[in-house]
């Protein structure tokens with residue numbers, strides 16, 4: 049019944065891009081057209097395009113060949129919050145709620161349901177549009193894997209693969225020069241990428257935002273390796289890691305971003321401390337946006353396809369105001385109110401994966 053009421057859907061991607069966005073756009077578009085006969089409109093540049101009316105018709109032809117492509121054909125933005133948007137009034141820049149303009153633009157385009165793909169920020173706006181009566185279905189994305197309500201977000205597996213390959217490469221050069229190599233990875237306040245890549249890449253020490261460290265403990269782990277004849281070490285640092293009693297390392301503040309703090313620099317700090325304490329030459333590598341660019345892994349292509357198909361089915365059954373989720377191996381959904389109301393999903397310092405790593409002799413700098 050509900051299905052018949054939907055003729056046209058819109059889709060936008062918001063926040064930092066991540067591998068898997070194009071497969072999601074493809075899955076939503078194909079399922080909407082092939083299974084339900086709906087028309088699909090892409091909204092470009094996240095919420096900015098909703099405000100400017102930057103729309104593009106998506107067809108089977110126009111989304112062909114994007115499954116393996118990184119980035120998003122619809123572009124993205126981590127600014128442009130329409131509920132607090134900078135506009136010029138009487139020659140002055142002022143912040144205003146212009147969300148009604150966005151709602152009116154999608155109404156004029158005949159869009160019945162909005163598919164919104166993003167992280168916590170994008171989905172906060174998605175919830176706010178749902179509160180205004182827009183029919184919304186949300187799809188979670190972030191390499192950080194920190195969104196509550198869902199087990200895994202797409203983009204995460206690719207980021208872990210990239211970080212793991214970086215660790216493999218750092219291993220050989222570390223060994224040749226008897227050096228300590230420090231790799232700083234992304235993740236904001238969550239250590240998922242650091243923990244997973246650290247285990248997959250055979251790191252000797254993993255420093256996570258969730259487990260504050262003492263640099264002397266890190267140095268001791270490295271010295272113990274030396275005593276066993278291993279005169280090189282690999283340390284993975286999540287960008288949000290901090291010393292016991294210390295603060296996160298902020299690289300810059302981006303004033304017009306709703307989430308203005310950009311982390312970075314902790315890897316260099318840890319490397320210089322370890323050089324002094326251990327005496328080995330030490331180098332730091334900041335992996336940065338390499339983790340976000342490029343082709344999605346096969347598992348991310350599958351996950352984003354599942355999310356996209358499920359999101360369309362959710363809309364077809366009239367379940368608006370929800371985000372599709374992965375629970376175990378099952379696709380499900382949770383209300384945007386719940387998702388946004390919850391705290392970020394962080395690594396459990398006493399969880400099975402951290403304990404397993406510790407059993408393998410990996411140091412976390414806490415003991």
Ligand SMILES: Nc1ncnc2c1ncn2[C@@H]1O[C@H](COP(=O)(O)OP(=O)(O)OP(=O)(O)O)[C@@H](O)[C@H]1O
Pocket residue numbers: 062063064065094095125126127128129130131166167168169170171172173176189190191192306307
């Ligand atoms: N508190 C908020 N309320 C309403 N909308 C927001 C809020 N924070 C962010 N947004 C909107 O969401 C967009 C993206 O936000 P953000 O940069 O946090 O990315 P994200 O979707 O959380 O993804 P990620 O953090 O993984 O990059 C912003 O451009 C803005 O339009």
Ligand SMILES: O=P(O)(O)OC[C@H]1O[C@](O)(CO)[C@@H](O)[C@@H]1O
Pocket residue numbers: 064126167190191192234235236287310311340
């Ligand atoms: O794209 P920007 O503004 O450099 O943001 C980088 C941040 O976004 C993320 O890539 C995704 O949230 C984080 O891992 C990182 O801290």
Ligand SMILES: [Mg+2]
Pocket residue numbers: 063167168169170307
């Ligand atoms: Mg965010």
